[in-house]
Amino acid sequence: MSDLEIRESVVRGGIGQSPLRPDGVSKAEGSYLFSSDLSADNMLIGKTLRSPHQHARILSIDTSKALAMQGVHTVITADDVPGKPTYGLISSDQPVFAGEVVRYIGEPIAAVVADDEDICARAIAAIDVVYETLPALTDARFAADPESMEIHPDGNVIREQNVVCGDLSVVGDVIVEDRYTIGMQDQAFLGLEAALAIPDADGAGVECHVATQWLHEDLAQIAACLDLPETAIRMVLGGVGGAFGGREDISLQVHVCLLALATGRPVKMHYSRSESFLGHVHRHPAEIWMRHHATQDGRIVKIEAEFIFDGGAYASTSSAVLVNAVTHTQGPYKCDNAYVRGVAVRTNNLPCGAMRGFGVVQACFAHERQMDLLAQKCNLEPLEIRRRNAMATGDRLITGQTVESVAPVREIIAGLAAIPEPSETLHSNGHPYGLPGGAGNTTRSSDVVRGVGYGLAIKNLMYSEAFDDYSTARCRLDDGVITLKFATAEVGQGFITIAAQIARSTLGLEDVRLDPIDTGVGSAGSTSASRQTWMSGGAVEAACLKVRQLIFEHVAATTGGDAFALVIEGDTLVNTTNGQRWPMLQIVSGLVIDEEVEFRHRPTVPLDENGQGDCHTAFAFVGHRAVVDVDVELGLVRVVEIATVQDVGRALNPLSVTGQIEGGIAQGLGLALMEEIIQRDGRIMNPSFTDYLIPTIADMPPVVAQLIEIPDPQAPMGAKGVGEPPTISSTPAIISAIQNAMNRSGGADTHLTRVPIRPSDIAKAVNSNLRD
Amino acid sequence: MTYTSDEKHFELTVNGSKHQVKDSFLGASLLSVLRDHIGMTGSKGACEEGECGSCSVLLDGNLVCSCLVLAASVTQSSIVTIEGLGGATDVQQAFVECGAIQCGFCSPGLVMAATNLLDRNPDPDVDDVREALAGNLCRCTGYGRILDAVQVAVDGRKRNKL
Numbered sequence: 001m002s003d004l005e006i007r008e009s010v011v012r013g014g015i016g017q018s019p020l021r022p023d024g025v026s027k028a029e030g031s032y033l034f035s036s037d038l039s040a041d042n043m044l045i046g047k048t049l050r051s052p053h054q055h056a057r058i059l060s061i062d063t064s065k066a067l068a069m070q071g072v073h074t075v076i077t078a079d080d081v082p083g084k085p086t087y088g089l090i091s092s093d094q095p096v097f098a099g100e101v102v103r104y105i106g107e108p109i110a111a112v113v114a115d116d117e118d119i120c121a122r123a124i125a126a127i128d129v130v131y132e133t134l135p136a137l138t139d140a141r142f143a144a145d146p147e148s149m150e151i152h153p154d155g156n157v158i159r160e161q162n163v164v165c166g167d168l169s170v171v172g173d174v175i176v177e178d179r180y181t182i183g184m185q186d187q188a189f190l191g192l193e194a195a196l197a198i199p200d201a202d203g204a205g206v207e208c209h210v211a212t213q214w215l216h217e218d219l220a221q222i223a224a225c226l227d228l229p230e231t232a233i234r235m236v237l238g239g240v241g242g243a244f245g246g247r248e249d250i251s252l253q254v255h256v257c258l259l260a261l262a263t264g265r266p267v268k269m270h271y272s273r274s275e276s277f278l279g280h281v282h283r284h285p286a287e288i289w290m291r292h293h294a295t296q297d298g299r300i301v302k303i304e305a306e307f308i309f310d311g312g313a314y315a316s317t318s319s320a321v322l323v324n325a326v327t328h329t330q331g332p333y334k335c336d337n338a339y340v341r342g343v344a345v346r347t348n349n350l351p352c353g354a355m356r357g358f359g360v361v362q363a364c365f366a367h368e369r370q371m372d373l374l375a376q377k378c379n380l381e382p383l384e385i386r387r388r389n390a391m392a393t394g395d396r397l398i399t400g401q402t403v404e405s406v407a408p409v410r411e412i413i414a415g416l417a418a419i420p421e422p423s424e425t426l427h428s429n430g431h432p433y434g435l436p437g438g439a440g441n442t443t444r445s446s447d448v449v450r451g452v453g454y455g456l457a458i459k460n461l462m463y464s465e466a467f468d469d470y471s472t473a474r475c476r477l478d479d480g481v482i483t484l485k486f487a488t489a490e491v492g493q494g495f496i497t498i499a500a501q502i503a504r505s506t507l508g509l510e511d512v513r514l515d516p517i518d519t520g521v522g523s524a525g526s527t528s529a530s531r532q533t534w535m536s537g538g539a540v541e542a543a544c545l546k547v548r549q550l551i552f553e554h555v556a557a558t559t560g561g562d563a564f565a566l567v568i569e570g571d572t573l574v575n576t577t578n579g580q581r582w583p584m585l586q587i588v589s590g591l592v593i594d595e596e597v598e599f600r601h602r603p604t605v606p607l608d609e610n611g612q613g614d615c616h617t618a619f620a621f622v623g624h625r626a627v628v629d630v631d632v633e634l635g636l637v638r639v640v641e642i643a644t645v646q647d648v649g650r651a652l653n654p655l656s657v658t659g660q661i662e663g664g665i666a667q668g669l670g671l672a673l674m675e676e677i678i679q680r681d682g683r684i685m686n687p688s689f690t691d692y693l694i695p696t697i698a699d700m701p702p703v704v705a706q707l708i709e710i711p712d713p714q715a716p717m718g719a720k721g722v723g724e725p726p727t728i729s730s731t732p733a734i735i736s737a738i739q740n741a742m743n744r745s746g747g748a749d750t751h752l753t754r755v756p757i758r759p760s761d762i763a764k765a766v767n768s769n770l771r772d
Numbered sequence: 773m774t775y776t777s778d779e780k781h782f783e784l785t786v787n788g789s790k791h792q793v794k795d796s797f798l799g800a801s802l803l804s805v806l807r808d809h810i811g812m813t814g815s816k817g818a819c820e821e822g823e824c825g826s827c828s829v830l831l832d833g834n835l836v837c838s839c840l841v842l843a844a845s846v847t848q849s850s851i852v853t854i855e856g857l858g859g860a861t862d863v864q865q866a867f868v869e870c871g872a873i874q875c876g877f878c879s880p881g882l883v884m885a886a887t888n889l890l891d892r893n894p895d896p897d898v899d900d901v902r903e904a905l906a907g908n909l910c911r912c913t914g915y916g917r918i919l920d921a922v923q924v925a926v927d928g929r930k931r932n933k934l
């Protein structure tokens with residue numbers, strides 16, 4: 001075939017290519033409207049009053065002074081919620097406004113609406129709330145204790161879930177165990193929470209523009225609280241400045257709609273950075289004990305573990321996060337026998353819920369630290385112990401579920417081993433950024449020790465445990481132009497780019513337009529759980545396939561051929577029986593076809609009390625190698641390079657995949673080295689970007705990424721979700737590399753068990769004279 | 773209203789045009805005046821304390837965090853915002869083409885910082901770029917594609933000079 005023929009039948013911007021984001025130019029030029037940029041004529045501003053107490057009874061709320069202020073339109077409290085007083089993703093346990101009791105510092109108590117921000121702030125200060133403080137439950141370890149006071153009518157235990165399988169009497173020749181701590185991480189999306197609610201002229205409904213991950217779930221929760229039919233509320237996606245799980249729960253949605261309906265005017269609410277730390281759920285801090293039993297040659301024979309997840313004051317997605325953690329205890333390794341106990345509890349701390357990696361981040365940190373311990377005990381290289389235990393397609397998990405997904409764990413390990421390590425540069429000669437401590441000029445290069453470490457992970461994709469997980473898409477063909485409609489939240493990940501690519505490849509047409517993202521079509525489910533490429537991508541593909549089938553039937557009817565003989569090659573329709581070819585654009589001229597599809601993944605089942613059942617849909621795998629330079633005297637770390645091999649099924653858009661990998665690794669690096677919300681008695685000590693540090697461009701090392709593209713037969717177009725895996729095992733890889741550097745400099749008897757790591761964790765271990 | 777005495781009318785020169793600012797609180801930041809009074813929402817606020825760089829603008833040619841500048845103190849200055857770059861500059865194009873933009877909330881600030889760097893130093897090495905952009909947080913990209921975009925813009929300018 002000549003070049004010309006190949007070029008002729010290619011559709012530009014199809015899958016496997018990297019066409020540009022449709023919103024890229026407007027974002028680069030500043031004209032793209034984020035939800036915080038929205039405004040409307042006659043608009044008022046709303047603001048939230050939050051609890052200063054961790055646990056207290058509300059004796060009275062006096063809003064009269066605030067109401068009397070000029071420019072204040074109204075003040076609402078729990079008494080003004082017409083419908084359900086509570087909301088929540090899995091259980092509806094969180095009050096719209098605290099009525100009788102506040103359960104964490106930052107819990108909403110009232111909201112004011114006024115002419116401007118400044119009046120709002122003064123009105124908030126003028127609301128008089130009388131509290132009777134109550135003792136607070138701050139330590140998750142005591143929350144499940146029957147002796148502890150109950151802080152919520154639903155009890156302190158959100159969920160207990162064990163996973164028990166195989167022969168529990170098995171004892172390994174080699175046993176390693178430790179306790180691990182994972183700090184509370186923040187999603188720290190840059191675009192702060194914001195929404196604009198516009199009431200209908202007749203006051204019977206409202207339109208809400210909001211930055212969210214799941215419009216329809218918001219809609220259902222808002223409608224219940226407002227006591228309105230869902231048809232009375234229209235949800236429109238406001239430009240979303242990142243999400244990472246932090247926008248899965250309701251934050252200001254109900255408040256802003258209530259204020260708009262109460263005043264009959266458009267109302268905007270937006271959080272400041274410090275309020276944002278209070279206004280959304282975080283990654284669960286966790287305490288994990290893990291014990292691995294293995295043979296002399298390093299084969300895992302049994303795992304025992306215990307997980308305690310601090311869910312904070314309200315449930316959010318804690319129960320699902322816990323299930324993810326306990327069911328991923330083994331990591332991407334074979335294991336026949338396990339006894340795992342897990343509990344997620346309520347405390348009077350900040351509520352926790354979804355964040356990229358969703359429970360697996362915590363489990364992976366523990367199992368990967370354990371693998372390093374095991375390697376040390378068995379005298380094996382870190383990659384060798386992982387290779388010996390690597391799971392493969394067809395293996396049974398500790399839940400009894402068989403891994404049907406492509407599971408290229410051995411390929412990942414081989415890939416990591418094959419990527420050349422960066423050279424040991426002379427630290428003293430380079431730019432100060434090359435040194436741990438950076439431009440602070442604190443590090444002597446003689447104190448710098450290089451370390452190399454590894455992390456591997458398995459991550460479930462999509463929702464689990466019998467959740468009715470689906471996505472809806474509509475494809476309209478009109479005279480050669482395709483228009484797609486879906487409610488899939490574009491939060492930056494680039495679904496809008498691949499949706500168009502999928503349509504182009506499926507239909508052989510290049511002109512694809514996207515309708516606004518709103519609730520004018522069925523639910524797409526959440527932009528979370530690495531699920532939108534599979535679910536909404538699957539829905540777009542299925543809708544386009546229906547349209548394609550109708551095109552084939554139309555062509556068959558008009559040309560007298562057989563519809564089954566027709567295929568689309570690039571931008572050309574081909575009759576495979578006689579080789580006849582037509583440009584697609586010519587074939588669809590004048591045709592109008594409109595098809596809508598609800599796409600579901602295969603069913604899953606809930607876990608039984610022993611944690612058995614095919615609870616997950618599919619899995620993706622990943623590995624990371626970190627190279628670090630550590631100033632062992634000061635405990636400072638410079639990550640030199642991250643190499644990664646990731647199982648992606650098929651890269652629908654290679655540039656987007658790279659972006660997900662690099663961005664996910666940055667968040668994994670953040671958890672390893674710097675990111676932690678520090679609470680003291682339930683109060684955040686660092687609710688700002690001055691004190692809650694996220695990686696800058698100076699902290700991020702080069703990323704060497706290699707993709708494993710083995711199309712997964714169960715996945716639409718063979719493509720697995722790629723968003724979460726990069727975040728998961730990058731964290732333990734970095735800690736493992738630091739451990740390696742410490743071991744080389746004489747800190748071998750200290751096993752690193754905590755993230756984020758603190759300089760003192762390193763320096764204390766290495767400088768024995770500092771040991772306390 | 774109690775703070776009427778603090779209200780001032782003043783004039784700002786933004787992207788070459790004069791803008792009358794009325795009814796602004798005297799303590800208002802340049803960022804909030806740009807966004808809420810002048811209606812230019814291209815500059816973003818993600819921290820309002822000088823940590824994220826989303827609000828970066830040029831003040832008499834110098835890159836500043838507009839959240840840290842008192843609007844009323846810069847009436848004599850020339851202010852250039854993202855809207856004033858004219859659109860489709862080489863830096864903006866490189867950002868779009870290299871995948872440096874995901875959610876895009878950081879992009880206006882990063883584009884301002886990168887543009888400013890290239891104007892000051894047409895041949896920055898990777899450490900110069902890191903240093904110049906270290907005040908701009910991005911939570912989505914991990915910065916790899918951003919470094920790539922700046923390099924593409926640098927190369928493009930060099931080619932144009934030849």
Ligand code: FES
Nearest residue numbers: 820822824825839
């Ligand atoms: S908003 Fe100005 S630096 Fe963050």
Ligand code: FES
Nearest residue numbers: 875876910911912
């Ligand atoms: S692209 Fe989202 S913060 Fe940079």
